[in-house]
Amino acid sequence: MFSVCIGSTKITYRKCNYDGFSCVTNANKKRNLIYTCTAQVNDILLYINMMGAPTDIDQVLVRNCQRVTLATRCSSESRFPSYLGIVNVKYLTLPRYQYEPMVPPTVHLENIGYIDVIPYHTFAQIEPAHYSAGCALSKSSFESLTMINVNIGEIQSGAIVATANFKNAVFVNVKIRRLQTSGVKLKMDLPGEFKFENSSIDYVEHLGFQLVNTRRAIFSGNNFTELSASAINGTIGDFYFVNNTIETTLACGFSLLATNVFIMNNTFIHMHSGALERISPGLIQDSGRNFGRLKFVYDFSKNVINFVDAAGLNPDYVSYENVQTEMVFRKNKLFCSCENIGWLFSELGYGPNSLQLRTFYGKVLDENNLNVCFHNCVIPLKTVQRLIVNGKCLRNITIDSICNTQVEIDTLTKESTEVDISTGSNAKRNDQINSIQSTTTDVPSTALSEAEAKCVSIILIVLIISILGLLNN
Numbered sequence: 001m002f003s004v005c006i007g008s009t010k011i012t013y014r015k016c017n018y019d020g021f022s023c024v025t026n027a028n029k030k031r032n033l034i035y036t037c038t039a040q041v042n043d044i045l046l047y048i049n050m051m052g053a054p055t056d057i058d059q060v061l062v063r064n065c066q067r068v069t070l071a072t073r074c075s076s077e078s079r080f081p082s083y084l085g086i087v088n089v090k091y092l093t094l095p096r097y098q099y100e101p102m103v104p105p106t107v108h109l110e111n112i113g114y115i116d117v118i119p120y121h122t123f124a125q126i127e128p129a130h131y132s133a134g135c136a137l138s139k140s141s142f143e144s145l146t147m148i149n150v151n152i153g154e155i156q157s158g159a160i161v162a163t164a165n166f167k168n169a170v171f172v173n174v175k176i177r178r179l180q181t182s183g184v185k186l187k188m189d190l191p192g193e194f195k196f197e198n199s200s201i202d203y204v205e206h207l208g209f210q211l212v213n214t215r216r217a218i219f220s221g222n223n224f225t226e227l228s229a230s231a232i233n234g235t236i237g238d239f240y241f242v243n244n245t246i247e248t249t250l251a252c253g254f255s256l257l258a259t260n261v262f263i264m265n266n267t268f269i270h271m272h273s274g275a276l277e278r279i280s281p282g283l284i285q286d287s288g289r290n291f292g293r294l295k296f297v298y299d300f301s302k303n304v305i306n307f308v309d310a311a312g313l314n315p316d317y318v319s320y321e322n323v324q325t326e327m328v329f330r331k332n333k334l335f336c337s338c339e340n341i342g343w344l345f346s347e348l349g350y351g352p353n354s355l356q357l358r359t360f361y362g363k364v365l366d367e368n369n370l371n372v373c374f375h376n377c378v379i380p381l382k383t384v385q386r387l388i389v390n391g392k393c394l395r396n397i398t399i400d401s402i403c404n405t406q407v408e409i410d411t412l413t414k415e416s417t418e419v420d421i422s423t424g425s426n427a428k429r430n431d432q433i434n435s436i437q438s439t440t441t442d443v444p445s446t447a448l449s450e451a452e453a454k455c456v457s458i459i460l461i462v463l464i465i466s467i468l469g470l471l472n473n
Contacts, residue, residue, distance in 0.1 A: 008045035008069050011035060014051045030058035033081075037065035044068055048084055049102055050075040059083035060104075069093040072101035072122070072134035080104070082140065087111055094122045102126055105140045110148040116150060118159040118183075125162050143189075146170045155183040165189040174199040179208040187212040190284070197221055204231040211236060213284050219244060230278065234258075237284050241266060249275040257282025261315070261446035267304045271312040273351065276300075280316040281323050296320065299328040306335045307420040310343040311351040317360045318353050329363050329371065336373035338384060338393035345385045377403035 013033060016023035020041060024032045031054055037044065042065055049072065060081045062068060068089045085108040092112050092164060096119035103123055125141045144167050145160065157180045160169075166186045172195070179201055186194065193216045193389075194395070198208075200223040211217050211234030218240045219232070226248040233255045240262050241254075247269045263276075281296040298315055305313075313329075319328060334341055338420040343350075344365060350357040364371055365381050372378050376399070383402060387394050 002419060008043050008067070009041050010045040010047070011041075013054070014052065016130070026058055028058060030056045032059040032061065033057060034061045034063070036063055042066040045071065047071045047073060047075075048081070048104070049073060049079065050077060051079075053077070053079040053081065055079065057081050059085070061085040061087065062089070063087045063430070065089045067091045067093070069095065071095060071097070072103050073097060073099055074102040074137070076136050078136040078138070080138040082106060085110070089113065091115075093365045094118055096120060096122070097167055100127055102125075102135075102138065103142050105142060106144040106146075107142070108146045109150055110146075112147075112150040114151045114153070116153045121161065123160045124158070125164070125166075127163075128376065141165075142361055143167045144169070147174050148172045150174045154178045154180065156180050157182045158185065160184045160186070162186045162188075163285075165192075167192050169194045171196045171199055173197075176201045178203045180204060181205045181207050183208050185210040185212075186214075188214045191215055195220075199223075201225070204228060205221045206230055207233050210234060218242075226250070230255035232256070235282060235284050237430065238262075245269075248272070251275060252278040254279050256280065258296075259283060259294075259297065262297070263300045265302045267306075268308070269306045269309040271305060273309040273311050275308075275312050276315045277311070278316060279327065280319045294324065296323055296325045297328075298325060301330045301332065304333045307340055308334065309460070310346075311357070313364060314350070314357055314360050318356050321356065321359075327360075327363065329360075330369045331373045333378070334371070334373045334381065336375035336379065336384060336399045338387040341373060341381065341384055342388055342393055344381065345388055346391065375399045375403055379403070384421045394457065 011020065013021055015021075020035050020038060022034045022036070023334050024034065026032055033053065035044075035046075044062070044065060044067070046062060046068060048060065048070065051060075055346040057079055058081060060083065062085070065088070068086060068091070070086070070092065070381075081104045083106045084104045087108075087110045089111070092109070092115045094117070101121055101124060107123060123142060123145055125143075126137060131227075142162065143165065146168075147170070149172070152174065154177055154263050154313055159180075162185075164187050166188050169184070169186060174196075176199070183205070188194065188211065190213065192214060194214050195218045197218065197318060198221040201208075202225040204224060204227050206228045207230050208228070209232045209381060214234055215237045217234065217236045217238070220240065220242045222244045224244065227246060227377045228250050229252045231250075233320065234257075235260045236256060238260045239256055239258045242262065243265045245267045249268060249271045249442050251274040253275050257280055259282070261279055279298070281298075283294075298320060300313075300315075344361060363369060367380050367382065373381050373384060379402065384399075386402065387397055387399070
C-alpha cells in the first residue's frame with residue numbers, strides 16, 4: 001500500500017472562482033469544474049469522489065501543477081463526474097489503497113512529466129461485490145482512457161482493466177519502462193478501438209496487452225525493446241502493426257485470433273523461432289456463418305528483418321490453409337548471410353509442420369514476391385543458396401563477393417545494352433555475363449600471340465622443306 005505525500009494540499013470545492021476553481025456550464029446544462037494550480041498551491045491531493053462537488057457536476061479538469069496525487073476512493077457523496085482530465089503536471093502519483101477504486105467513465109491524461117507506478121486496479125471498472133457499505137455506486141462504468149505525452153516507469157499487473165464494453169483506449173507518445181503481465185487487459189465493446197502510437201516500451205511481459213473482442217487495434221510508429229511470449233494477445237477484427245521497431249521478438253511474441261492482419265513497414269532486429277506462429281485466423285464474435293464462406297487476410301509486407309531464427313517468419317499457416325485466405329508476403333528485406341537465412345533452403349528448417357510450411361516458404365522465396373536480402377547490395381533471397389553445399393555454409397564464397405559480382409554484372413549489362421541498341425546483337429552481353437558468372441580463378445590464356453604464330457609458321461615451313469629434300473635424295 002502506498003501512502004499519500006504529507007505535504008500535499010487536499011483540494012475541496014466550495015464555490016466557483018474560489019480557491020483555484022472555475023466553472024463552465026456545458027451544453028447539457030451541467031457544470032464543468034476546472035482547477036488550476038497557483039504558485040502558492042502547487043502540490044495537491046485530489047479525492048475525485050470526495051471533493052465536495054456540486055450535484056450538477058459533469059467534468060473535472062486539473063491543470064498546470066507541479067505535483068498531483070490522485071485518490072479514487074468511493075464515497076457516499078453520490079457526485080459522479082463523467083470525465084476526469086489531468087493536464088500539464090510534472091509529477092502524478094497514483095497510490096494503491098486497500099479498497100476498489102471508482103474512476104469516471106472517461107479519463108484523460110496529457111503532458112504528464114512522470115508517473116512512477118500505475119498500481120493494480122488504478123484504472124478499472126466497478127466491481128460492486130468488492131465495495132464496502134456506505135459507498136454510492138455510479139450507474140456508468142469506466143469505458144475510455146486516453147494518454148498523450150506521458151512518461152511512465154511501470155504499469156503493474158491488473159493496472160488498466162475492463163471486464164466488459166470498454167469503448168476506446170488511446171496511447172500517443174507514451175514512454176513506458178515495463179508493462180507487466182496483464183498490465184493492459186480490456187474487453188472492448190464491439191465498436192471499440194485500441195490505439196498505441198508513436199510510443200515506446202522497453203519490456204512487454206507475457207500477456208502484457210490483452211485485447212478481447214476488439215474491432216480494431218493499431219500499433220503504429222512505436223519502439224519496443226523486447227516482446228515476450230504472447231506480449232500482444234487478443235481477439236481482434238482488424239490488426240494493424242505498422243512502422244514499428246522491435247529489437248527482440250521472442251517465440252509467440254504475437255498471439256492473435258484475427259480476421260485481418262497487416263504487419264507492414266516495420267523493422268525487426270531479431271525474430272526468434274516461432275515469433276509469429278500464434279497469429280491465427282479468427283473472429284471477434286460468432287457470426288453464425290460457416291468459416292468456409294469467410295475470407296481472412298494476412299499481409300506481411302515491406303518489413304526489414306536483420307536477424308531471424310529458423311521458422312521465425314510464418315504465422316499459423318496450417319490454420320490459414322483451412323480457410324479462405326489472402327496470404328501476402330511481399331517486398332520484405334532480410335539481412336544477407338548464410339548463417340542468418342540459410343535455414344530457408346533446408347528441408348528440416350521449418351520445424352514442426354515442415355511439409356505444410358514448405359508452401360508458405362515457397363512464397364517467401366518466390367522472386368515474383370520481390371522479397372530480397374541486403375548486405376552491401378540487394379539481391380534475391382535465392383542467391384544465398386549458392387553459399388550452401390551439403391547443408392553447410394561455404395567459407396570461400398562470401399556475400400561480399402556475390403555483391404561485387406552483381407555490381408559487375410549490372411555494369412556490363414548496362415554497357416552491353418547500349419551496344420545492343422546500335423548493333424542489334426546480344427552476343428557481347430551474354431558472353432561477358434557468362435564469363436563473370438562461371439569464372440572463379442584466373443586461368444592462364446591458351447591463345448597464341450601474333451609473334452608466336454609467325455614463329456610457328458616459319459618452323460613448319462623449314463620442316464616441310466627438310467622433308468622434301470630427304471625425299472628427293
